Amino acid sequence: MALVDVDALTGPPPDGAAGDTLARALEQGGILLFRRPPFPIPDEDRDFLLSRRQGGGRLHKNIAYRPARDRVTGAAGSRADVERLHRILRTYSRATLEFLARRFPGYARSWHVDYASFRPIEEEGRSLPQTSRNDLMHVDAFPTRPTHGNRILRFFTNIHPTRAREWVSGGTFDRLAPRYAVDSGLLADALHHARPSAAARLLRAVGARRELPSAYDVFMLRFHDFLKNNAEFQAGEKETFSFPPGSSWMVLTDMVSHAVLSGQFALEQTVILSRESLVAPESAPIAILERLAGTPLAAPSIS
Ligand code: SIN
Ligand code: FE
Numbered sequence: 326m327a328l329v330d331v332d333a334l335t336g337p338p339p340d341g342a343a344g345d346t347l348a349r350a351l352e353q354g355g356i357l358l359f360r361r362p363p364f365p366i367p368d369e370d371r372d373f374l375l376s377r378r379q380g381g382g383r384l385h386k387n388i389a390y391r392p393a394r395d396r397v398t399g400a401a402g403s404r405a406d407v408e409r410l411h412r413i414l415r416t417y418s419r420a421t422l423e424f425l426a427r428r429f430p431g432y433a434r435s436w437h438v439d440y441a442s443f444r445p446i447e448e449e450g451r452s453l454p455q456t457s458r459n460d461l462m463h464v465d466a467f468p469t470r471p472t473h474g475n476r477i478l479r480f481f482t483n484i485h486p487t488r489a490r491e492w493v494s495g496g497t498f499d500r501l502a503p504r505y506a507v508d509s510g511l512l513a514d515a516l517h518h519a520r521p522s523a524a525a526r527l528l529r530a531v532g533a534r535r536e537l538p539s540a541y542d543v544f545m546l547r548f549h550d551f552l553k554n555n556a557e558f559q560a561g562e563k564e565t566f567s568f569p570p571g572s573s574w575m576v577l578t579d580m581v582s583h584a585v586l587s588g589q590f591a592l593e594q595t596v597i598l599s600r601e602s603l604v605a606p607e608s609a610p611i612a613i614l615e616r617l618a619g620t621p622l623a624a625p626s627i628s
Contacts, residue, residue, distance in 0.1 A: 327355040328566060345604050348429055352476075352605040354497035354580050356566060359573040362482060364420045366592075370413045371484050375590055377402075377410070377445045390414035390441040392422075414441055414592075421480050421594040425575075432478075435602050439470065439477075439595035448490075449587035459585045461553040462495045462563070464610070465578040466545035471538040474611035474623040476598040477579040483568050483591050490588030492566040495558055498580045498610045502617060505558070506544070509551060512618055515544035539623035541611050545579065552582065579610050600625075 329350050351357055388399040388410065397411045418441040426433035448459055455461070465477050483490045495501070506512045518540050538546070552558055568574055568588075576583070577598075600606055615622055 329355045329357045330360065331357050332360045345431070348431070348604045351478075351575065351577060352580075352603055353608050354499070354577070356574055356576045356581065358568070360569060360571075362571060362573050363424050366417065366482065366484060370416070373409060374413060374443065374445070374484060374592075375486065377443075387442040387444050387446075388414075390418055390443075392418050392438050392441065410443070414443060417441060417482075417592050418594055422596070425478075425480060425594075425596065431604070432596070432598050432602050435599040436478075437475070437597040437599070439467075439597055441592070441594040444591040444593065445589065447587070447589040448585045456550045456553050458553065461559060462493060462582045462584040463549050463552045464498060464501070464545070464580065464582050466542065466549045468546060470597075471542035472545075472579070472597055473539045474541050474600050474609065476577050476600070476603065476609060478575065478596050478598050479578050479593055480573065480575045480596075481568070481591055481593045482573040483570055483588065485570050485588065485590045487570055488588060489570060490568040490591055491586045492568065493563040493584050493586060494566065495552075495561055495563050495582045497582070499608065499613055501552070501558075501582060502610070502613050505551065505555075506548070506614060506617055511544055511547050511551060512614065514547070515540040515622065516618060516620065518543045541614065541622040544614060544622065545610070580608075 327350065329347070331347070347357060388397065390397050390411070392415075395415065397407065397414060400407045400410050402410075421441070422433075422438060451459065453459070465479075466472075467477075481490070600609060600611070603609060606612060611622055
């Protein structure tokens with residue numbers, strides 16, 4: 326899998342249509358690395374974030390910011406501190422979305438903005454339940470937010486002043502699915518789910534279709550846990566990625582298996598890309614699974 330060092334590319338900045346080359350690399354499982362942050366994070370904001378100490382509790386994995394509701398969850402501290410954190414996360418979220426929309430206007434026209442997060446806890450040696458562990462390789466799927474085959478794009482920034490954030494990857498979905506999706510029985514289970522119950526048909530009839538997980542979502546959630554629990558996969562061949570202090574990177578985490586082994590203090594924004602906006606729709610996990618299954622796994626369009 327490729328690490329694309331965006332700052333090292335020559336020629337004009339790939340805004341707009343020329344950004345399709347980067348979009349294609351991303352959609353085929355590349356990680357786009359920006360060694361220099363593509364937008365500034367004010368020093369005083371970064372210093373404040375670095376002074377945050379979150380108890381290593383299990384209640385909240387991270388501090389989350391929900392742009393649509395302009396709300397922060399999972400933050401501890403005085404009211405003034407929580408308000409300041411809120412302002413900083415709002416600014417980071419907006420700056421990220423602005424940057425992504427300028428570089429990838431084709432995505433921005435139909436994307437759905439998901440949560441942002443602040444990750445203040447050292448990842449090495451973190452104690453979390455097995456399927457919540459960040460240090461076991463997996464592809465992402467969100468239990469509460471089915472994507473129906475749309476893509477999970479995450480934009481990260483390592484704000485640690487001196488230490489890299491260390492990732493490993495056990496490869497991309499196009500290689501993992503043929504190896505595991507069928508033999509594990511997971512794809513057959515997901516197809517079984519595709520026959521909707523009477524209750525699901527009723528919910529669809531009243532327009533609640535988008536809230537119901539599709540067969541694709543059922544598969545991806547189970548595949549997330551399957552990979553974390555699979556000792557052979559975890560022990561297998563992996564590639565390491567070291568994200569330097571101050572760098573940003575973007576990756577489709579439903580495609581690129583990943584685990585974070587160490588690092589502290591990262592910011593992140595998630596957006597859900599619609600299938601219709603992809604430049605390489607045939608590379609999407611849903612397309613790969615539908616080829617294996619020989620049948621659709623989600624309704625074709627978003628709304
Ligand atoms: C994850 O998405 O699994 C965690 C990645 C990170 O926090 O670096
Ligand atoms: Fe993940």
